[in-house]
Amino acid sequence: MKVLTHGDCDGVCSAAVVKMVYPDAEVYFTNPSRLLRDLKKMETADGLIICDIALNEGEWSLVFEEVKRLSSGFEALYVDHHPLPMDFPKRFKLGVRFYHREDVSASELVYMVFRERLDDSRREWAAMVATYGAVSDYTDDTPPASEVLKMIDRRVLYLESGLLTEALIFRRDSGFRRTVVEKLAGGVKPSQIPELPGYAMEALKLEYEVYEYVRRYTRRVGDIAVVTGLPYKGFLGKAAVYSAHVSDARVGCAVALKDNRADLSLRTRDPRIDLNRVVRSLAKALGGRGGGHTNACGVELPVGKVEDFLHMLNSSLPRASETL
Numbered sequence: 001m002k003v004l005t006h007g008d009c010d011g012v013c014s015a016a017v018v019k020m021v022y023p024d025a026e027v028y029f030t031n032p033s034r035l036l037r038d039l040k041k042m043e044t045a046d047g048l049i050i051c052d053i054a055l056n057e058g059e060w061s062l063v064f065e066e067v068k069r070l071s072s073g074f075e076a077l078y079v080d081h082h083p084l085p086m087d088f089p090k091r092f093k094l095g096v097r098f099y100h101r102e103d104v105s106a107s108e109l110v111y112m113v114f115r116e117r118l119d120d121s122r123r124e125w126a127a128m129v130a131t132y133g134a135v136s137d138y139t140d141d142t143p144p145a146s147e148v149l150k151m152i153d154r155r156v157l158y159l160e161s162g163l164l165t166e167a168l169i170f171r172r173d174s175g176f177r178r179t180v181v182e183k184l185a186g187g188v189k190p191s192q193i194p195e196l197p198g199y200a201m202e203a204l205k206l207e208y209e210v211y212e213y214v215r216r217y218t219r220r221v222g223d224i225a226v227v228t229g230l231p232y233k234g235f236l237g238k239a240a241v242y243s244a245h246v247s248d249a250r251v252g253c254a255v256a257l258k259d260n261r262a263d264l265s266l267r268t269r270d271p272r273i274d275l276n277r278v279v280r281s282l283a284k285a286l287g288g289r290g291g292g293h294t295n296a297c298g299v300e301l302p303v304g305k306v307e308d309f310l311h312m313l314n315s316s317l318p319r320a321s322e323t324l
Helices: 009-021 035-041 060-070 106-117 120-136 154-170 174-185 196-217 236-247 275-285 303-316
Strands: 002-005 026-029 048-051 077-080 097-100 219-221 224-228 251-258 261-268 289-292 296-302
Touching: 002 009, 002 035, 009 026, 009 048, 009 106, 009 120, 009 154, 009 174, 026 174, 035 060, 048 060, 048 106, 077 106, 097 106, 106 120, 120 154, 154 174, 154 196, 196 224, 196 236, 219 303, 224 236, 224 303, 236 251, 236 261, 251 303, 261 275, 261 303, 275 289, 275 296, 275 303, 296 303
Parallel strands: 002 026, 002 048, 048 077, 077 097, 224 251
Antiparallel strands: 219 224, 251 261, 261 296, 289 296
């Protein structure tokens, strides 16, 4: 069994729940931009589960072709909670067991898929692990997370999830992520994983430095707050949130440049804005790709198209005076 999952807290927790059912599963970490490429590199597997990876516009059919190639003789599983591509058909025979809901975290959805395969004690722990992922993804108001939060002090759960989230920002290598997956699958709480709390504290120190950088260097493009060149990796999403706050903008955008590519993270607090819908179409028109959730998205663009994207996005935003 091979598991492909995202490397953030929700993706790691998803893989940990899968490992409770398939202890010998091999876990690999990917993202929406790399998924198709990573699948093409893989040899035929005896089982395949993909968790918490959004499907990109124009690529989803190629992804499923690769999944079917790898899953000859068995049925692969694809479990995700991101909005589907705009060109994704409502009715289509995928040849894959496809589990999709947007109102829960990926780890909660994985738990729902596999809970009947677990005995009572492991089911309770799996629900706890799924709650760590849900808290990290701001979906802890849905079961099983909402139910787990009634069982024990929510401050303890938030602390455990926070430690895990921050540590995975500081240590981004696959080796550490796999260790965390193994420990969580084995019943070890994040605070009890050796060195993890220390990594979380180091990440927190860097995060405060990033906040100060954002405060100093955020600029405005209309209703969009933009910050580029963060001093540390792993903080794009948080920087996008903070940039919107410090400049009182409706959308925050953090940009990382690498060679001829730009990675953008966007966040909004305005419920009138559907970032996923707007970003997918604009990115595709500019030779890039992107998507995510209504209030949080990622975009990959050619470097020379970033300013065009920002101005087009600003023009596409509903007027602030419009009512819900």
